[in-house]
Amino acid sequence: MITRRDFIKITAASGALASVGKVSDARATMQPVLPRAEYAFESKRRIPVIAEVDIIVVGGSSRAVAAASAAAMTGCSVFLVAQMPYLGDDICGSFFYEQATNEKLQTALARRIFPGKAYPTPLHV
Known part of the structure; x- marks a missing residue:
């Protein structure tokens, strides 16, 4: 009669031996794939990279x-x-941010949003 302890030992050893062959086969077929840096590839279309930034929100x-x-x-x-x-x-629903004529921008965020334009375009901070 086989004990529970013997069953666990045999199962663990069998699993380890079975996986050793598979790992070596997997390593042989792995090849590094490096994408082209100037494009981000997505489902049958090429999207040009328009900005190099650290974080996208x-x-x-x-x-x-x-x-x-x-x-x-x-x-x-x-x-x-x-x-x-x-x-x-x-917060504001459909209230648009607009800069009034001759309005002085009070905060650093406002100056970043309205860089010399009446409307915040492009929207990046």
């Missing part, structure tokens, strides 16, 4: 703006992508 919510601002304060280059032409859509 997707979304225009107040959390996304806070995350992008915090990352920029640490010295990272940040690209903020938003689906709407304004930021903070979770």
Whole structure:
């Protein structure tokens, strides 16, 4: 009669021996694949890389703006992508950010959003 302990030993040894052959076969077939640096490949289309940044923040919510601002304060280059032409859509609904004529921008964030334009385009902080 086989004990539970013997069964576990035999099973572990069999599994180890069976996997050794498979690992060596897998290592022989592995080849490093390096993508071309100037393009990001995605399902049958080539998307050109438009900016080299440390962090990409997707979304225009107040959390996304806070995350992008915090990352920029640490010295990272940040690209903020938003689906709407304004930021903070979770707070302000459909209120658009616009700079009034001769309006002085008071904060660093406002100066980053409106770099000499009346509308915040492109949206990156």
